[in-house]
Amino acid sequence: MSRLLKSIRRAPYQSFAAFLMLFMSLLMATALLFSIGSLYGLLGYVETRPQVTVYFQSNASESEIGKIRQELIDSGKTLSVKYVSQTDAFKTYKELNKDNPLLLEMVTADILPASLEINTKKPVYLPQIAEFLQKKAGVNEVVFQKIIIDRLVQLTALIKTISLTFFIFLTITTMIILFTITHFKVALRKDEIELLRLLGASNNFIRWPFFQESLIFAFFSATSAFLFFIGLFFYFSPFINGYLRGIDRLTINFDWAQLTVWPINTTWLACIYFGIxxxxxxxxxTASFFATKKFIK
Structure with missing residues (x-):
């Protein structure tokens, strides 16, 4: 630590510039990581909602609906097919309008249609199932969210591409600036390096103080950027909570695990912190390695 403080005193402005550059880069990386994770969580949430809802005519019997339900299950394209009877629909209606007695008096269970809530394995199955249902007798209306899901998928892919491009640009820019700053700091210690080489010091021994400084700067920059982002997040949390009202949980599914990104939890925050x-x-x-390479050939 004393060596680090000595290095900072030798080039205070360059040290501050290196810290500030790394801090800003890691802050933007934190925001990108959080945003992309939330978008993928939101996409997963939408895809697990009932994507196709079919409403039946009032004269459709339960046996006819049950037959259609079984055909959907046997197709292998659905994750779940939930039957909602007229009684169940009326219970849901009463729960949603419990504060409005006038609406409750106007509606009975016989008015509300029975329905099937269908969750498909892939969005590509949505139009196929919708077309299949529209040909069935007793079907009154088929509603599916293909447009919403397609737009969300396109938006996520677009943001991912833009973020990746920006991230690569940010990485290259940060490396160039850190390389320039570190190269200047190495030049200030040129005589010391020459002396160490004459004494037979290895390249790794000469590089180690600069690597150590890089690791310490990275730690403080990452910690500062993370805490600053957390502060911003809690400041805007009322707006975020209002926007995500009604969504209990957002997750990202991997082949080996499931990561919850909403509500905010220590696991997700730890992934972000250690990532940046x-x-x-x-x-x-990397910048320090190339900056010292010229002086230890």
Missing amino acids: LLFGCFTYL
Whole structure:
């Protein structure tokens, strides 16, 4: 630590510039990681909602509806097919309008249609199932969310592409600036490096103080950026909570695990923090390696 403080005193402005550059880069990386994770969680949430809802005519019997339900299950394209009877629909209606007695008096169970809520395995199955249902007798209306899901998928893909492009640009820019700053700081210690080489010091021994400084700067920059982002998040949390009202949980599904991104939890925050910490260490160590390469040939 004393060596780090000595290095900072030798080039205070360059050290501050390196910290500030890394802080801003990691802050933007944190925002990108959080945004992309939330979008993928939202996409997963929409895809697990009842994507196709078919309403039947009042004269459709339960046996006819049950037969259609079984055909959907046997197709292998659905995750779940839930039957909602007229009685169940009326219970839901009463719960939603319990504060409005006038609406409750105007509606009875006989008025509300029975329905099937269908969740497909893939969005591509939505139009196929909708077309299949529209040909069935007793079907009154078929509602599916293909347009919403397609737009959300397109938006997620677009943001992912833009974020990846911006992330690569940010990484290259950060490396160039950190390389320039570190190269200047190495030049200030040129005589010391020459002396160490004459004494037979290895390249790794000469590089280690700069690598150590890079790791410490990366740690403080990542921690500062993370805490600053958390502060911003809690400041805007009322708006975020209002926007996500009614959504209990957002998750990202991997082949080996499931990661919850909403509500905010320690696991998701730890993933973000260690992600930007590793990115900061990699960026600064790479810049330091190339900055010292010229002086230890």
